[in-house]
Amino acid sequence: MIINQSFTQKLIDIVGQEFVIVDKQDMIVYESDGTHDRGMPDYVALPSSVDEVSKLVMLANESNIPIIARGSGTGLSGGSVPVKGGLIISLNRMNKILDIDPEKGIAKVEAGVINLEISKKASEFGFFYAPDPSSQQACSIGGNVAENSGGPHCLAYGVTTNHILAIEVVLPTGDIVWFGDFNKENNGIDFRGLFIGSEGTFGICTKVVVKLIKKPEMVKTFLIAFNNILDAANATTAVISSGIIPASIEMMDKTASQAAEESTKAGIPKNSDTVLLIEIEGFEDEVTEQELLIKDIINEFDPIEIKLAATEKQRELFWKARKGVLGALGRLAPNYYLVDGTVPRTKLAPVLSEVNRLSKKYGLIVANVLHAGDGNLHPCIIFDQQIPGNTEKALSLGGEILKICVDNGGVLSGEHGIGYEKKEYMPLLFSDHDLEYMKNMKNIFDSKELFNPGKIFPSLRE
Amino acid sequence: MTTINEYKILDTYSPQNKIRLSEIVLDLYSSNSKLMILGGYSKIDYGNPVNANTNVIETSNLSNVIDYNPSDLTITVEAGMKMADLTKILKQNNQFLGYKLPQLKNSTVGGAISYGYSGNYRFNDIHIRDSIIGIEAVNQEGKFIKSGGQVVKNVSGYDMHKLFIGTNGSFGPLYSVSFKVYPTPSKEILLAFEYTDLDEAIRIAQKYVFFNWNIPRLSLYKSSKENHYKLVFNIVGTNQIVDKIDKMIHKDSINKSNSESVDESYINNFGYDLGTDEIYIRFTSHKNDFFKSLAELMELRNIQYKLMINPIFGFSSIIIYDDEKSVDNIKKLRQISDDNNVKLFIERGSLKLKNKFNYKNNDNNLSNLTKLFKNTYDKKHLFSPGKLYDS
Numbered sequence: 001m002i003i004n005q006s007f008t009q010k011l012i013d014i015v016g017q018e019f020v021i022v023d024k025q026d027m028i029v030y031e032s033d034g035t036h037d038r039g040m041p042d043y044v045a046l047p048s049s050v051d052e053v054s055k056l057v058m059l060a061n062e063s064n065i066p067i068i069a070r071g072s073g074t075g076l077s078g079g080s081v082p083v084k085g086g087l088i089i090s091l092n093r094m095n096k097i098l099d100i101d102p103e104k105g106i107a108k109v110e111a112g113v114i115n116l117e118i119s120k121k122a123s124e125f126g127f128f129y130a131p132d133p134s135s136q137q138a139c140s141i142g143g144n145v146a147e148n149s150g151g152p153h154c155l156a157y158g159v160t161t162n163h164i165l166a167i168e169v170v171l172p173t174g175d176i177v178w179f180g181d182f183n184k185e186n187n188g189i190d191f192r193g194l195f196i197g198s199e200g201t202f203g204i205c206t207k208v209v210v211k212l213i214k215k216p217e218m219v220k221t222f223l224i225a226f227n228n229i230l231d232a233a234n235a236t237t238a239v240i241s242s243g244i245i246p247a248s249i250e251m252m253d254k255t256a257s258q259a260a261e262e263s264t265k266a267g268i269p270k271n272s273d274t275v276l277l278i279e280i281e282g283f284e285d286e287v288t289e290q291e292l293l294i295k296d297i298i299n300e301f302d303p304i305e306i307k308l309a310a311t312e313k314q315r316e317l318f319w320k321a322r323k324g325v326l327g328a329l330g331r332l333a334p335n336y337y338l339v340d341g342t343v344p345r346t347k348l349a350p351v352l353s354e355v356n357r358l359s360k361k362y363g364l365i366v367a368n369v370l371h372a373g374d375g376n377l378h379p380c381i382i383f384d385q386q387i388p389g390n391t392e393k394a395l396s397l398g399g400e401i402l403k404i405c406v407d408n409g410g411v412l413s414g415e416h417g418i419g420y421e422k423k424e425y426m427p428l429l430f431s432d433h434d435l436e437y438m439k440n441m442k443n444i445f446d447s448k449e450l451f452n453p454g455k456i457f458p459s460l461r462e
Numbered sequence: 463m464t465t466i467n468e469y470k471i472l473d474t475y476s477p478q479n480k481i482r483l484s485e486i487v488l489d490l491y492s493s494n495s496k497l498m499i500l501g502g503y504s505k506i507d508y509g510n511p512v513n514a515n516t517n518v519i520e521t522s523n524l525s526n527v528i529d530y531n532p533s534d535l536t537i538t539v540e541a542g543m544k545m546a547d548l549t550k551i552l553k554q555n556n557q558f559l560g561y562k563l564p565q566l567k568n569s570t571v572g573g574a575i576s577y578g579y580s581g582n583y584r585f586n587d588i589h590i591r592d593s594i595i596g597i598e599a600v601n602q603e604g605k606f607i608k609s610g611g612q613v614v615k616n617v618s619g620y621d622m623h624k625l626f627i628g629t630n631g632s633f634g635p636l637y638s639v640s641f642k643v644y645p646t647p648s649k650e651i652l653l654a655f656e657y658t659d660l661d662e663a664i665r666i667a668q669k670y671v672f673f674n675w676n677i678p679r680l681s682l683y684k685s686s687k688e689n690h691y692k693l694v695f696n697i698v699g700t701n702q703i704v705d706k707i708d709k710m711i712h713k714d715s716i717n718k719s720n721s722e723s724v725d726e727s728y729i730n731n732f733g734y735d736l737g738t739d740e741i742y743i744r745f746t747s748h749k750n751d752f753f754k755s756l757a758e759l760m761e762l763r764n765i766q767y768k769l770m771i772n773p774i775f776g777f778s779s780i781i782i783y784d785d786e787k788s789v790d791n792i793k794k795l796r797q798i799s800d801d802n803n804v805k806l807f808i809e810r811g812s813l814k815l816k817n818k819f820n821y822k823n824n825d826n827n828l829s830n831l832t833k834l835f836k837n838t839y840d841k842k843h844l845f846s847p848g849k850l851y852d853s
Binding site: 147161162171185346374433443445 | 509531532533534535536555578580586587589591592601603605606607608609611612613614615616617618619620621622624625627628644645646648670671672673674675676699701703706744746754775776777786805807809825827828831832834835838839850851
């Protein structure tokens with residue numbers, strides 16, 4: 001697209017000169033997210049208020065210019081990549097925590113607020129915000145709403161949609177509307193629920209009212225090493241089947257856990273094949289009771305070692321190993337492709353065996369990192385894109401893994417979204433009727449198809 | 463039953479299986495025939511009134527379990543299954559939905575979802591909308607559409623199933639539903655305390671509002687005795703923790719516990735099993751300052767009312783009776799709510815009262831979007847005529 005000087009001036013009139021970017025060099029940071037997908041925007045604007053967002057949307061709409069909302073750019077599906085150019089509306093300046101109401105246990109925040117900042121502020125009142133994506137130090141709550149993000153602690157608490165009571169949205173017409181209220185019993189259509197996870201294709205979320213959770217009295221974290229991945233998978237199922245709902249059950253296979261250990265020195269045994277990180281929380285009596293139960297269950301699966309974090313520092317180290325594992329895998333090869341399928345948790349063991357088989361077939365290392373309690377796999381395909389054909393091989397392997405997930409009753413994405421990366425796989429999961437039903441929903445909100453074009457729907461359906 | 467709200471039931475269909483359900487929808491829709499989907503007929507008086515003669519599709523024969531592996535903590539069933547049967551099946555495996563639905567006995571899965579009510583017992587604040595992870599429904603062309611799945615974490619495509627929750631069947635019949643379920647806590651007790659001082663009762667309630675996992679219900683209601691309020695706790699968890707919370711609450715409250723006097727079904731069904739002359743009103747506040755104003759008004763105008771406060775959800779509700787002054791009374795209630803920055807919703811009332819007090823959505827954007835959805839997914843406006851809005 002050729003830069004339109006008059007359009008640029010109108011952007012400047014709305015947000016001010018210093019908050020409009022049209023220089024290609026300056027826009028490079030906006031061409032990608034956490035994936036390998038790329039797309040250069042034509043314009044970037046950084047509004048500071050919902051009124052400015054509304055004016056930007058109306059302007060772009062009148063000019064038929066694609067509109068892509070962007071938070072911190074930490075997404076893992078190409079969701080905020082402007083694959084068809086257009087105007088990026090970056091919400092980073094809308095980063096205020098507007099109100100915390102400790103009596104109701106809610107917080108009202110702007111969409112650009114960083115996920116972890118909500119918990120930090122809420123902790124002053126004894127609360128936290130439960131969904132905790134691994135990127136929570138950087139990702140924005142608006143991005144979490146767009147992707148319906150999860151995180152390790154969603155096993156007990158649920159994902160983003162379970163914690164969002166209401167959202168302020170700028171519709172493609174520029175109208176500003178609130179979806180949802182404080183009571184979950186909706187009168188009429190649950191627009192809040194439909195919007196969350198719609199990946200920026202229905203409009204732009206500008207404010208969010210989140211539910212806060214009271215901090216538990218006690219937290220205990222186990223790091224458990226196993227001889228093989230199947231024992232770890234079966235132990236996960238056994239813990240869940242026992243009636244305990246841990247706050248999280250995370251799994252790392254040998255490749256992932258050894259990389260994490262080298263990076264963090266968290267104390268993962270060198271001879272372990274697979275590691276589980278199990279966290280339980282609640283009242284002291286309850287946690288103590290569950291601790292004994294979990295140990296009994298785990299011992300039936302011949303663990304190499306069960307470590308219980310003795311101090312808060314050690315607990316943080318365990319989590320550092322888990323949450324930093326993707327960075328640690330960078331030691332093995334410069335590029336990775338993170339798959340995000342989910343399967344019924346009882347299918348974890350057979351699906352992981354298949355992933356292992358495919359890894360050998362393609363000759364690429366796959367490090368498995370899982371939200372095991374949720375059945376959410378993150379096979380991380382490690383490769384060097386400088387080697388000709390490697391990127392294509394990695395993508396093809398990822399596609400085969402997703403097919404296996406679907407064949408086992410699972411889905412394409414547990415928490416990253418479809419975005420650009422997985423859109424061609426949608427027919428694996430959905431029929432033509434399903435996709436048409438979804439497309440109609442898109443058209444209700446955005447009949448001109450200007451909002452985040454080129455996402456979710458396979459190319460033939462665009 | 464031959465009529466619904468004075469409108470004739472034209473024909474009743476009872477599909478025996480999935481394929482027959484789609485055939486019936488296709489036949490009716492292509493012949494421009496209106497259709498209601500009914501399960502246990504338990505919510506026929508809820509929501510907006512039907513506004514046309516209509517055919518009925520009964521779903522009671524579609525009541526099978528489609529898939530249930532307890533270790534996955536999910537279950538998929540046909541939408542005509544009675545909620546009571548679903549509860550029983552889960553109970554056999556020490557599992558539950560996390561909430562206790564009002565009027566459980568006759569409610570079906572499809573009906574419960576269509577009306578989107580979860581009652582006031584919610585383990586970890588689980589509402590029915592949180593527990594549905596997937597659906598299969600029949601569209602206006604008689605084709606099956608699928609949303610979500612049988613996994614607990616899923617962001618693959620739009621959450622189309624949200625369209626079917628709380629919209630009274632306005633987008634066509636559900637065929638199947640997948641739920642996320644929970645292990646049943648090993649112990650549950652009911653505690654109740656009686657107060658004459660509402661301030662004290664609310665103060666104690668507030669202390670326990672955030673015990674989500676262990677106190678799934680905390681309700682305060684006006685008892686039959688003059689100026690008496692009953693504070694009710696459902697406490698769940700391991701034996702040790704239930705005993706611990708039990709002791710904490712007893713220590714906090716000098717009033718004698720008398721849980722045996724609590725009618726749990728009264729609390730479960732408060733606002734859901736209304737008499738023909740009753741109106742259910744919800745306020746977005748559980749603060750005593752607001753109730754003091756409310757109580758003064760009730761006394762001044764001599765309004766008989768039932769009161770239930772749900773501090774966990776931050777709202778309260780009253781049931782009043784329809785009489786010659788009720789329109790004026792509701793205007794005054796709205797005034798008090800506005801003065802206290804509290805929203806008032808007339809959520810339910812018998813159908814003959816519905817038009818009299820109907821709460822209109824003042825937001826044009828939401829109204830327009832609602833109409834666009836209806837025009838898209840029910841082009842001929844044949845599904846559940848009049849239920850989403852009076853078209």
